[in-house]
Amino acid sequence: MVRNRRLLLGAATAAFAERGVEVSMGEIAQRAGVAKGTVFRHFASKEDLLAAITLQMLDQLIHAADSLLEADDAAEALREFMTAGVEVLAADRAFCEVIGRPSLQHAEVREAIDRLCDAAEALTARAREQGAIRSDITGTDVVLLLGGIHQTAAPLLAAQPQAWRRYLELALDGLSAPGTGALPHRPPHRLHLTDTALP
Template sequence: MSEQRGRNAPATVTGGLRADAVRSRELLLRAAREVLATEGTEASVADIALRAGLGKGTVFRHFATKDELIATIVGDVLDTLLAKGAELVDATDPAAALHEFMADAIELQANDRAFCEVVAGTSQQHPRVRAVVDRLHDLVEALTERARSHGAIRDDITGTDIALLLSGVYQTAAPLAATEPELWRRYLALALDGLQPRAARPLPYPAPQPQRS
């Protein structure tokens, strides 16, 4: 009788999910990160399922829509970037902190196509993504304000300027990314030089308004 009960016992449950479901979800998330990073938000669910070794039906049992899956993957990447940026807000060198955050954000764009598309505004309709992108803008503003208040950058630079530069630096180097994957670092250095307060001349156009999703 005890052997029969063992055979009929339910599968182990972890965090509300069966152990096999947990494993399927882990495989799915890992595959989705890889496929979305290389193919962007237009990647098909079929390709993600194939990379994970799962059926499409399994994908939709975990995520009702493709947008839900993308929001989870990109949202996690953004959360990691935000956590690191939050630590930099209190750094002793505001200029170095802003530089480090900009480098991290641009490197993510260079290595993760889905992230790049989201921060560029081409794919951020999901509520979770919109909320995290808004937090990203707030963080950039905080880092910029601190650098500005310490005289590390010119006093007419705003967080919106910096947010746009993050995309601009990446896009400048993008055409040669296949053969020069680190080229963006050259243009980031040029942009940082342009932010310096020394011998700054008035800018010919006012700062843009903060962008909210």
């Protein structure tokens, strides 16, 4: 049972990353080398399977943030986190398609998004304290920017897979801009799957 679930998650992650969320459950079963019924014994619907994969990716981003919390250079830690975050998005075609789907209202996914924002806020707070970034930047801003950077570069990625690095650098320059006025809108508090498609 555990082995089949692991096979299914691996096959589904690869299939969705390559082709997006329209991949059929039958194809996923074929890739995993199991019967189609086995897929539904582990995941009642495609939405449940997508939620499980989304949780894996969110956990990967949270781990990346947590692992950088003790770094001496908070600005470099934030840069490394954002680089890792956009790299994850650029490598997975399905993630941005999935995260904001209205039907994906799993409590575990909402909780993981909250944890990701908390982890990003911890990194961002250290960078603010060291004077490395604008004083009005929050962790939620950073999480939103991950998706924004990826979406900006998305039309280029098939031909230029590393194009996102250009837009990441532009975003990082904006975060660290010294002597600028206050941003014109209040910072976001929390991300909600019902009102955004993030990251």
